[in-house]
Amino acid sequence: MDAGSAVTGFLKAVNRACATEDGPALARLLSLRDGHVPHVYRGVPAVNVEALASSLIKAERPVAAVAAAHLRAASKLMTGNMEDAFNHQCTCCDKLAAYISEVEEGNWQLKALNIVMFELRQLAKLVDEMLAGQDQQVEAISKATRLFQDCFRAVGNDRRADIARSKKVGMMFIANHMFNLAFRDNNFAYVNTIIRTMNSNKRIEHYQPMCHRVTFYYYMGRKALLDAAYGEARTYFEKALQHCHKDSTRNLRLILLNLIPVNMLLGRMPTLELLQEHDLLQFHALTQALKVGDLPSLDKELETHQEFFTKWNVFLVLQKLQLLAYRNLFKRVHALQQGKTQIHLRVFHQALQCIGMEDVDMDETECIMANLIHHLYVRGYISFQKKIVVFSAELPFPPVGSRV
Amino acid sequence: MQQILHFRHTAKRKQQRQPTNERQAQQASKKQNNKSLSNPPQPHTPATHIDMSAKEPANPVQLLEEDDEFEEFATEEWGESEKLPQDAHIWEDDWDDDNMEDDFSKQLKEQLAAVQQKS
Numbered sequence: 001m002d003a004g005s006a007v008t009g010f011l012k013a014v015n016r017a018c019a020t021e022d023g024p025a026l027a028r029l030l031s032l033r034d035g036h037v038p039h040v041y042r043g044v045p046a047v048n049v050e051a052l053a054s055s056l057i058k059a060e061r062p063v064a065a066v067a068a069a070h071l072r073a074a075s076k077l078m079t080g081n082m083e084d085a086f087n088h089q090c091t092c093c094d095k096l097a098a099y100i101s102e103v104e105e106g107n108w109q110l111k112a113l114n115i116v117m118f119e120l121r122q123l124a125k126l127v128d129e130m131l132a133g134q135d136q137q138v139e140a141i142s143k144a145t146r147l148f149q150d151c152f153r154a155v156g157n158d159r160r161a162d163i164a165r166s167k168k169v170g171m172m173f174i175a176n177h178m179f180n181l182a183f184r185d186n187n188f189a190y191v192n193t194i195i196r197t198m199n200s201n202k203r204i205e206h207y208q209p210m211c212h213r214v215t216f217y218y219y220m221g222r223k224a225l226l227d228a229a230y231g232e233a234r235t236y237f238e239k240a241l242q243h244c245h246k247d248s249t250r251n252l253r254l255i256l257l258n259l260i261p262v263n264m265l266l267g268r269m270p271t272l273e274l275l276q277e278h279d280l281l282q283f284h285a286l287t288q289a290l291k292v293g294d295l296p297s298l299d300k301e302l303e304t305h306q307e308f309f310t311k312w313n314v315f316l317v318l319q320k321l322q323l324l325a326y327r328n329l330f331k332r333v334h335a336l337q338q339g340k341t342q343i344h345l346r347v348f349h350q351a352l353q354c355i356g357m358e359d360v361d362m363d364e365t366e367c368i369m370a371n372l373i374h375h376l377y378v379r380g381y382i383s384f385q386k387k388i389v390v391f392s393a394e395l396p397f398p399p400v401g402s403r404v
Numbered sequence: 405m406q407q408i409l410h411f412r413h414t415a416k417r418k419q420q421r422q423p424t425n426e427r428q429a430q431q432a433s434k435k436q437n438n439k440s441l442s443n444p445p446q447p448h449t450p451a452t453h454i455d456m457s458a459k460e461p462a463n464p465v466q467l468l469e470e471d472d473e474f475e476e477f478a479t480e481e482w483g484e485s486e487k488l489p490q491d492a493h494i495w496e497d498d499w500d501d502d503n504m505e506d507d508f509s510k511q512l513k514e515q516l517a518a519v520q521q522k523s
Binding site: 032033037038041074077078079080081082083118119122123125126127130131134138180183184209210211214215218219241242243244245246247248250251252254263267268269270271273274291292293294328329331332333335336347350351353354355399400401 | 467509516
């Protein structure tokens with residue numbers, strides 16, 4: 001088949017897909033990664049694709065523009081011109097959203113929208129990365145984000161009561177794409193609005209395919225983590241872990257990379273089996289040190305794996321484990337005092353010296369204890385004059401998880 | 405109200421200013437490299453073009469697949485049997501149970517006792 005007739009064949013296939021409302025077919029046809037692309041792209045420069053599309057596609061007007069934009073994007077992508085491919089893909093996405101808005105009934109086009117958005121966001125990241133450090137910035141990610149925001153609004157406006165057939169079911173994957181870009185760009189301005197809207201539309205959650213739900217839980221967890229809302233973060237990551245496909249190795253690992261630090265902060269430690277199973281042994285020695293209050297070792301482990309933890313955005317959270325480590329150490333010191341409830345701060349200072357923290361003085365020891373009491377790790381009070389800690393007779397060191 | 409003082413020893417510990425985002429770190433070093441290049445003039449290929457001198461078409465699948473972020477799932481839907489088993493032993497809740505049998509705690513006990521005897 002020559003390239004020219006391949007283009008014609010492609011456009012006719014798009015027409016057929018729209019006529020029969022074939023969602024999966026349209027999704028394949030609009031994917032830049034589909035097998036048709038290498039056959040079709042060579043024919044694009046020789047043809048007025050917009051005119052040809054208009055003549056061959058009988059569906060609503062935006063569809064011809066969608067198909068033409070896809071062909072142009074394919075052509076640019078295959079010849080290595082990423083920026084133009086990105087721009088054409090923006091048009092494709094924009095026109096597809098317009099098509100979806102125009103058609104009153106049904107949401108069969110959403111699969112295709114998801115594919116187009118995914119590929120658009122990948123192109124956006126590629127283009128921005130290629131231009132990183134140059135004087136001229138395209139800000140593809142910003143442009144894509146704004147476009148996604150429009151798509152979100154477009155599907156969100158569907159007032160249909162029957163959720164399963166409503167366009168609102170598209171909200172979740174659009175939110176996911178926006179999350180993906182927000183974390184790459186470190187810009188959460190749009191995402192905050194999205195979250196509010198999603199929270200007031202909780203009903204749609206159960207109409208979502210599992211793949212979108214797990215991804216959504218993951219990103220909501222990461223956002224909560226960023227906002228230091230640890231309880232909420234844990235809920236989302238636990239949900240993501242519970243529902244994630246067991247063969248999705250990378251995704252499981254990413255969920256755990258976040259869930260493990262959060263759980264540790266909340267008093268739950270990962271088992272060695274978990275760490276081995278998911279190739280996360282970087283947490284192992286750290287966990288052991290934390291449990292007994294071995295602060296020098298904890299510090300050392302954090303330093304050793306600093307690059308790894310920073311890369312996965314959990315280093316700052318892990319640093320907060322230090323207070324828990326002090327709690328665990330002091331709990332042991334308290335246990336060694338044979339039931340005494342009044343213990344001089346000097347004893348804790350000595351303990352710190354024993355484990356190798358020579359540069360901590362009495363003032364700081366007092367400060368640490370004050371912090372532990374303030375954060376409800378310790379029940380008691382400090383007599384400042386006498387420098388004595390008066391512990392509660394009952395549960396002086398309450399279970400870590402119960403503090404919150 | 406207790407004053408929460410700043411830990412001197414925390415401040416003393418090596419404060420490495422890590423960028424909060426790994427990409428910022430990568431971009432920062434790229435920017436440095438680009439500015440320090442002093443090459444002889446070359447035919448200008450726009451930065452967003454992939455070198456096509458090999459005259460082979462680009463591979464869209466390779467270009468567009470996920471990097472190391474959360475990836476697309478292979479299927480849309482799956483049932484309970486395809487999720488992780490709920491009874492797997494993955495978390496420890498009993499680590500805090502007054503167990504001082506480990507080396508660290510034993511050593512602490514000995515050393516603390518020795519110090520307290522002296523004082």
